[in-house]
Amino acid sequence: MSTFEQFEQHESNIRSYCRSFPVVFNQARGAELISREGKVWIDFLAGAGTLNYGHNHPVLKQALIDYIQNDGITHGLDMYTDAKEKFLETLHRVILKPRGLGEHVAQFCGPTGTNAVEAALKLARKVTGRSNVISFTNGFHGCSLGALAATGNQHHRGAAGVAMAEISRMPYANYYGDNVNTIAMIDKLLSDPSSGVDIPAAVIVEVVQGEGGLNTASAEWMRKLEKLCRKHDMLLIVDDIQAGCGRTGSFFSFEGMGIKPDIITLSKSLSGYGLPFAMVLLRRELDQWEPGEHNGTFRGNNHAFITAAAAIEHFWTSDEFAKSVQAKGKLIKERMQKIVRKHGPDSLFVKGRGMMVGINCPNGELAGAICKEAFANGLVIETSGNHSQVVKCLCPLIISEEQIDKAMTILDAAFAKVMAQDVNSAAS
Ligand SMILES: *Cc1c(COP(=O)(O)O)cnc(C)c1O
Numbered sequence: 001m002s003t004f005e006q007f008e009q010h011e012s013n014i015r016s017y018c019r020s021f022p023v024v025f026n027q028a029r030g031a032e033l034i035s036r037e038g039k040v041w042i043d044f045l046a047g048a049g050t051l052n053y054g055h056n057h058p059v060l061k062q063a064l065i066d067y068i069q070n071d072g073i074t075h076g077l078d079m080y081t082d083a084k085e086k087f088l089e090t091l092h093r094v095i096l097k098p099r100g101l102g103e104h105v106a107q108f109c110g111p112t113g114t115n116a117v118e119a120a121l122k123l124a125r126k127v128t129g130r131s132n133v134i135s136f137t138n139g140f141h142g143c144s145l146g147a148l149a150a151t152g153n154q155h156h157r158g159a160a161g162v163a164m165a166e167i168s169r170m171p172y173a174n175y176y177g178d179n180v181n182t183i184a185m186i187d188k189l190l191s192d193p194s195s196g197v198d199i200p201a202a203v204i205v206e207v208v209q210g211e212g213g214l215n216t217a218s219a220e221w222m223r224k225l226e227k228l229c230r231k232h233d234m235l236l237i238v239d240d241i242q243a244g245c246g247r248t249g250s251f252f253s254f255e256g257m258g259i260k261p262d263i264i265t266l267s268k269s270l271s272g273y274g275l276p277f278a279m280v281l282l283r284r285e286l287d288q289w290e291p292g293e294h295n296g297t298f299r300g301n302n303h304a305f306i307t308a309a310a311a312i313e314h315f316w317t318s319d320e321f322a323k324s325v326q327a328k329g330k331l332i333k334e335r336m337q338k339i340v341r342k343h344g345p346d347s348l349f350v351k352g353r354g355m356m357v358g359i360n361c362p363n364g365e366l367a368g369a370i371c372k373e374a375f376a377n378g379l380v381i382e383t384s385g386n387h388s389q390v391v392k393c394l395c396p397l398i399i400s401e402e403q404i405d406k407a408m409t410i411l412d413a414a415f416a417k418v419m420a421q422d423v424n425s426a427a428s
Contacts (some may be wrong), residue, residue, distance in 0.1 A: 003024065004018075004022065004024070017045075017382070020371065020372070020375070020382065021041075021375055021380055023035040023036070023037075023039070024036045028043070028055030028056060029054075029055055029056055030054040030055060030056075030057075030396065030398060030399070031043055031046075031054055031055075031395055031396045031398065031399040031400070031403050032055070032403075033055070033380055039378075040378065041375070041378050041379060041380045042378060042379050042380070042395070042399075042403055042406060042407045042410075043055070043380050043395065043396065044379055044380055044381040044382075044392075044393050044394060044395045044407055045380050045381060045382050045394055046394050046395055046396045047268070047274055048210075048242070048268070048382075048394065049210060049242045049247060049268045049269060049356075049394045050268045050269055050274050051269065051274055051396050052245050052246050052247060052268075052269035052272070052396060052397045052398075053269070053272045053273070053311055053315065053396065053397065053398055054396035054397075054398045054399070055274070055396070056273075057272070057273065057311075057398070059310055059314045060272050060273045060307040060310050060311055060314075061273070063306050063307060063309075063310035064273065064303060064306055064307050064310075067083065067303070067306045068303075072302065072306070073302050074302055074303060075298070075302065076300075076302060077297065077299065078108060078295075078299045078300055081302055081305070083302040083303075083305035083306050083309075084108075084300055084302065084305050086305065086306070086309045087305040087306075087308055087309040088106060090309040090312045090313055091106065091308075091309075091312060094312050094313065094316050094317055095251055095312060095316060096281070099251070099252065099255060100260065101260070101264075101281065103283060103284050104264070104281040104282060104283055104284070105281070105282060105284055105287055106279050106280070106281055107119060107123075107279065107280040107281075107282060107287075107289070107294075108278075108279055108299040108300035109278055109279070109280060109294070109296060109299060110278065110296040110298055110299065111267075111276035111277055111278055111298045111301055111304075112142070112267060112276060112278055113141075113142050113241040113242075113265070113267035113268060113278055114141070114142025114143055114144045114147040114148075115144070115267075115278050115296065116241065116265040116266065116267050116278040116279060116280050117141045117142045117144075117146070117147040117150070117204070117239060117241075117265055118142075118144055118146045118147055119280045119294055120202075120204070120237050120239075120263045120265050120280050120282075121133060121146050121147070121150070121201075121202070121204070121237075122146070122294060123263065123280070123282060123286060123288075123289065123294075124201040124202035124235045124237060124262075124263065125201045125202075126288060126289075127201075127235070127286050127288050128201040128202070128233075128234075128235065129201075130198070130199060130200060130201040131166045131198075131201065132166055132167070132168055132197070132198040132199070132200040132201065133150060133166060133167055133168070133200050133201055133202050133203070133204060134167075134168050134169075134170050134186070134200045134202070134203040134204070134234070135149075135150035135151075135152075135167050135168075135169060135170075135203075135204050135205075136152070136169070136170055136171070136172040136175075136204075136205055136206075136209075137152055137169060137170070137171050137172045137175050137212075138152050138172060138175075138209050138212030138213060138215055138385075138386050139151060139152050139172070139204070139205070139206055139209060139212060139239075140152070140153060140206070140209065140210060140211035140212055141204060141239055143156055143159075145160060145162065145164065148160055148164060149164035149165065149166065149167045150167050150204050152169065152212065152386075153211065153212075153386075168189075168197050168198075168200060170182065170185070170186045170189075171185065171186075172205075172209065172212075172215055172217070173215070173216070173217040173218060173221040174215065175215075182221075183221065183224040183225060183228055186228060187228055187231070190228075190232045191232075199232055199233070199234070200232075200234050201234065201235060202229075202234050202235035202236070202237050202262075202263070203225065203228075203229055203234055203235070203236055203237065204237040204239055205217070205222075205225065205236075205237070205238060205239065206238075206239050206240075206242070206243060206253075207222060207238060207240070207243050207248070207253035207254050207257075208242075208243040208247075208248060208253055208352060208353050208354075208356050210241075210242035210243060210356065210384065210394075211242070211384050212384070212385065212386065213351065213358075213360070213384050213385025213386055213389070213390045214351040214352035214353075214356060214357065214358050214360075214384065214385070214390055214392060215351070216351070216352065216353050219256070219257035219258065222254060222257045222259050223257065223258055223259055225259075226259045226260075226261075229262075235262040235263060235286070236259070236261045236262050236263070237261065237262065237263040237264070237265065238252075238253070238254055238261040238263075238264050238265070239265045240252055240253050240254070240264055240265060240266055241265055241266060241267045241268050241278075242268055242356075243356060244264075244266050244268075244269070244270075245266065245268065245269035245270055245272075246269070246315070246316075246321070246322065246325055246397050247269070247325075247354055247355055247356050247394075247397070248329075248353050248354035248355070248356055249322060249325045249326040249329055249353075249354035249355070250322055250354075251316060251322070252264065253353075262282065262283050262286060263280060263281065263282045263283070263286065264280070264281040264282075265278070265279075265280055265281075266278065266279050266280075266281065267279070270304070270308055271301070271303075271304035271307050271308045271311075272307045272308055272310070272311030272312075273304070273307035273311070275301055275303055275304040275307060276298070276301055276304065277300075277301050277304035277305075277308060321397075324397075325354060325355055325397050326354065328355060328397070328399065328401070328404060329353070329354040329355045329356075329357065331401065331404060332355065332357055332393055332395075332404060332408070333350055333352075333357050335404070335405075335408040335411075335412075336350045336357060336358075336359050336393075336408075336411075337350050338412075339359060339408070339411060339412050339415050340359060342412070342415075342416075343412075343415040343416060343419045344361075344415075344419055347361070347362045348360065348361060348362075348415075351390060352392075352393075355393070355394075355395065355397055356392075356393075356394065357392075357393055358384070358390040358391050358392035358393055359390065359391045359415075360385070360389060360390050361389045361390070361391060362389070363387060363389055364383065364385075364387045364388035364389045366389070366418060366419075366422055367383045367385075367388060367389045367390065367391050368383060368388065369418045369421075369422075370391050370411075370414045370415055370418045371383055371391060371414075373413075373414035373417055373418055374410050374411055374414040377410045377413065377414065378406075378410055379407050379410040379411065379414075381393065381407075381411070382394075391411070395407065
């Protein structure tokens with residue numbers, strides 16, 4: 001009898017991450033995942049960026065236990081609750097107001113990232129009365145049909161089964177290399193009444209493309225994009241579902257860039273605890289929803305309100321945490337650059353920003369083999385990118401320097417082994 005019989009017999013073929021990490025996990029703490037047999041892995045996947053504060057953070061766990069012990073509301077549709085009040089107050093005071101976003105209001109949608117993207121797109125179309133939306137090459141925005149239309153990934157798009165329309169795909173920053181100004185290209189298309197590109201309701205963009213392979217947009221490119229939005233009267237939607245909540249070294253990925261998105265989507269690490277939770281932040285003037293016009297049974301997960309408020313209070317009331325993320329991001333990047341210099345200065349390079357960094361390999365097979373080898377030696381790490389060629393670090397932001405060191409040593413050995421095999425197979 002296979003160890004995985006229950007899964008292989010009774011769960012759909014759709015399962016995916018478990019194929020890369022074929023063990024049964026049953027415990028997790030901080031930056032570590034523990035299998036049923038008691039084997040420990042350092043977690044460089046962290047729920048694809050959902051566990052920025054680690055597994056079972058003691059402060060968040062205690063807040064949740066206390067709330068449940070006290071028979072706090074678990075489900076309340078979108079009714080007023082203590083938990084929601086606390087979250088809204090904390091978010092406004094600690095995050096939004098100090099960042100000049102005090103006039104953005106929160107829309108609670110269904111609990112997943114793609115729910116937030118659907119709500120954002122629908123609102124942009126409703127407010128502007130236009131249907132077209134610009135999204136970018138290698139962008140990832142979710143797998144429900146509206147969000148999927150904006151997503152580039154062929155594997156996901158191929159499963160749609162219907163036409164996906166009302167999106168104009170444009171080249172992301174540096175898509176054609178450093179010397180091509182993609183904003184000027186888009187501007188020309190939008191300025192030409194016969195270009196065939198209908199003036200869009202909005203632009204949806206990731207500041208760092210998580211699933212797309214850690215492509216980054218510079219502050220200058222983002223400012224130009226915002227200007228372009230103003231010029232053509234389009235709304236700027238920043239999808240900060242993966243790059244937000246501290247991942248790049250600040251709460252939002254666009255902080256310090258001098259832009260103010262009209263709409264922001266957040267999910268993944270928003271609850272701080274791995275609980276399903278998503279939200280759209282929108283400028284008050286755009287709040288043209290009729291009550292209940294876009295609804296859903298699970299709008300605002302009260303347990304997530306509790307842990308999200310606790311996370312914001314615990315990590316974001318001073319700049320200490322953000323500084324530690326920046327320092328650890330630098331450390332990881334330096335260690336990755338060392339791996340590149342050692343094992344493939346001509347074929348490897350480091351990509352990304354903050355603690356959202358990775359090593360670009362010549363192809364997906366190589367990157368996959370490296371992740372497999374790392375897993376055999378105690379590191380859970382995955383690939384991303386248009387060819388799955390980027391070995392991507394998304395470790396919890398609370399990881400210790402000692403754990404980073406250990407993980408990087410495992411990664412270094414995996415690169416050494418796989419790159420040597422690759423050279424040998426190329427030679428034979
Ligand atoms: C993960 C992700 C989504 C989709 O979130 P789901 O919870 O998987 O629906 C959307 N946008 C970005 C940038 C993401 O990383």
